Amino acid sequence: MILRSLFMSALAVGLVLLISRPTDCQTPTPWSPVCPYECVCFWGASIDTKVFNGTYMNCTFRRRGPFPVGEVPEDTVILDLSFNEMGKIPTGAFDKILHLQGVWLEGNHLSDTKVSQGVFDPLKYLQIIDLSFNDYTRIPQNVPETIKQWYFVTNKITHLSSTDLDRYPLLETLQLSNNNMTYIPVGFFAKQKLLSVLQISSNPLTSAGTPHGVFKDAISLSSLELKSDKLTRIPSGLPENLQTLDLSTNNIGRLYSSDFVGISRLGGLELSSNEISAIGTGVFSSLINLKTLGLSNNYLTHLTDGLFDGLASLGGLELSSNEISAVDTGVFSSLINLKDLGLSNNHLTYLNDGMFDGLASLESISLYGNKMIMISDNAFVPLRNLATIDLDSNSLETLQYEVYYNPPFKNLTSLFISSNPWNCDCRLRWLRELVDLKPYLMLPEFVKCVQPPYLQNLTWDILFPEDFVSSLKQSGKMILRSLFVSALAVGLVFLIGTDCQTPTPWSPVCPYECVCFWGASIDAKVFNGTYMNCTIRRRGTFPVGEVPEDTVILDLSFNEMGQIPTGAFDKILHLQGVWLEGNHLSDTKVSQGVFDPLKYLQIIDLSFNDYTRIPQNVPETIKQWYFVTNKITHLSSTDLDRYPLLETLQLSNNNMTYIPVGFFAKQTLLSVLQISSNPLTSAGIPYGVFKDAITLTSLELKSDNLTRIPSGLPEALQTLDLSTNNIGRLYSSDFIGISRLGELELSSNEISAIDTGVFSSLINLKTLGLSNNHLTHLSDGMFDGLASLESISLYGNKMIMISDNAFVPLRNLATIDLDSNSLETLQYEVYYNPPFKNLTSLFISSNPWNCDCRLRWLRELVDLKPYLLLLPEFVKCVQPPYLQNLTWDILFPEDFVC
Helix, strand or coil, X not given: CCCCCCECCHHHXXXXXXXXXXXXXXXXXXXXXXXXXXXXXXXXXXXXXXXXEEEEEECCCCCCCCCCCCCCCCCEEEEECCCCCCCCECCCCCCCCCCCCEEECCCCCCCCCCECCCCCCCCCCCCEEECCCCCCCCCCCCCCCCCCEEECCCCCCCCCCCCCCCCCCCCCEEECCCCCCCCCCCCCCCCCCCCCEEECCCCXXXXXXXXXXXXXXXXXXXXXXXXXXXXXXXXXXXXXXXXXXXXXXXCCCEECCCCCCCCCCCCEEECCCCCCCEECCCCCCCCCCCCEEECCCCCCCEECCCCCCCCCCCCEEECCCCCCCEECCCCCCCCCCCCEEECCCCXXXXXXXXXXXXXXXXXXXXXXXXCCCEECCCCCCCCCCCCEEECCCCCCCCCCHHHHHCCECCCCCEEECCCCCEECCHXXXXXXXXHHHCCCCCCHHHCEEEECHHHCCCEHHHCCHHHCCCCHHHCCCCCCCCCECCHHHHHHHCCCCCCCCCCCCCCCCCCCCCEEEEEEEECCEEEEEEEEECCCCCCCCCCCCCCCCCEEEEECCCCCCCCECCCCCCCCCCCCEEECCCCCCCCCCECCCXXXXXXXXXEEECCCCCCCCCCCCCCCCCCEEECCCCCCCCCCCCCCCCCCCCCEEECCCCCCCCCCCCCCCCCCCCCEEECCCCCCEHHHCCCCCCCCCCCCCEEECCXXXXXXXXXXXXXXXXXXXXXXXXXXXXXXXXXXXXXXXCEEECCCCCCCXXXXXXXXXXXXXXXXXXXXXXXXEECCCCCCCCCCCCEEECCCCCCCEECCCCCCCCCCCCEEECCCCCCCCCCHHHHHCCECCCCCEEECCCCCEECCHHHHHHHHHHHHCCCCCCCHHHCEEEECHHHXXXXXXXXXXXXXXX
């Protein structure tokens, strides 16, 4: 395991390993150090953009025991012995690694007495040392003077001397967090003219322990972190070059006007999680370059005018989790460049006109978790560049039209309004209409109505704008979201406003339990006329005489009607689509001739009923017929002769065992056919049964009982789904004559053998699914002809071997899924013979990989193309034993040895 903050230099990798045929584990390299068995050695490292040329030896966690004297390669420049439990460092430990520039020694129980005096003396080039998580009680004086970065976190230091750092004038970064220091003496940083980053967090430091001017000598200090200490005031006499100051999680109770004088270059100030209840006048006036200010989780109650004067450069202001209940008009007026404002979890009840004056640049405002009951019409007028507004978890019952449209927001992309007690009457209709006009704006399934009672707890995704009324008679109605309001039609129906009595040009009489509105869009086709939807919520007989005469779409699904009486459709002559699923209808419960008046009917859905045969009383004009989940057992060759205009037919989930030749004789326009989940065997699909369907482009026969690929398929076919059958073998003649096929799904069958050349005629195939079968080998020639293939799924087979040339015909592949097989290795040639030029996704997890030198090329590939194996943390080694269960994200190519 290695620290991922250290990674292989790409340049160095190029010097080390020439990717050729790395199946020979003895291939010589120009760099071959002797490395301790438990460690990893490789060439080069990059730390904080600085490249170190030489050996990087990493033994983090995996090694236990004393310092590896004599085992470290002499050209080592980075040595990581973190958490090795060494206990001590003996004399002479570094005598032969004279080029060392960085050493990590965290977590080794080291202390003042357990590191030999002078042990670091040979290290004339050392720049980085990490002694964190040890037992030191004082700053050691035996570290080389060349040190630039020193990490000394989580030790037991209690006392600092003013001369402790005098030996280290080159220090640039110093971390002393999580010790027991209570006092920093003046002069402690006297020689630290180059120090730029200082962290002394999580110590019991009080304000008395940071005397005035203690940091003044650190003239280059740009970042100071003193968080989680016990400060009660801002430290005084801070260096003028300071750019970032983090004082969060202290006990600071007040900010005084002199606190930030002299540090005008400050760009980031973090004061969250203190006890600030008062801020003096002009506190921030000198911070003319401040970009971010964090004041969250304090005790502020009132934002007074002038509070933020001088902060013209501020881009982010966080005031969440205070007790703010009052905001003066114009308090933000000087924040002309503010982009993000956080006011969540406060006690605001109103947003008044003028509250946000001056915030013309604001892009995001969070008001989550306040107690707001009202937003004035003009409150957001200054904020017309907003992209995000969060009003979640307030007490809003309504929202005026003017809040959004006065003038309209032009850039708004996210509006959060859930967990409010919305009264879904006509005053909110404009907002529900907005959801249809701009569906990206919010997640309506999380927005609930509390009032009126008949809409209580209903979410906005199952309601239409027409449900937002002031009369119980026009109450809302759940609808199927597969039918949605045409945006054009909505524009004709409602003039967006807040007057519930505004007349509209269309006002049908609609049954109480249903919803009627103008227009619907189904599969991109727009239907102009009334759409009446009574799905689920209505129960009883067919609503004879109650359907508006201009209805074009009628949905009576799951109404439990039981029958359709004579004359049911006599006055709705313009009907083009009718949904009648789930009504216990059958051959005998629908009157003969009942559909005769419907001369324009194109869509009928009779799914989830009790039909035992294909009815012959449906209009001949039908183009889309859904007949799923009935009780059909027998088909006649003439059943569909009456319906020559059919384009889509779904007969899935019935009890059919045989499709007679001639069944599709008149279906010359049929393009989509689904006959899945029937007890159909291969014997039940005779040769040529589909040949008359000359325009068939999509055929789904999944979850049947087929044992072979149906023969005589129409040549226009583009999509074929035969998944979840009992097919055991693919024969060389199976796909002849369907060269236009673009998608073939054969997953979840019992395929264990594939004839050579079986796919050779599928020159246009883009996607091939072979997952969850019984394949053990991929042989040469198996995929011949698939030059256009872009995606292949072989997930969940039993593969133990892929031949060198198996994928040679598939050089346009973008995705290969080999997850959950029995592969132990993968030859270099599989990928590089010749190389894939378009491959973007390779899935290889849940295989028993033997991570030896034969797989090194593949691990190298992960570094060269990190997008290829998106989640290397899911790829595990099973062999060799010392790498067992280690994932590829924590291993380097050098770990893959023989």
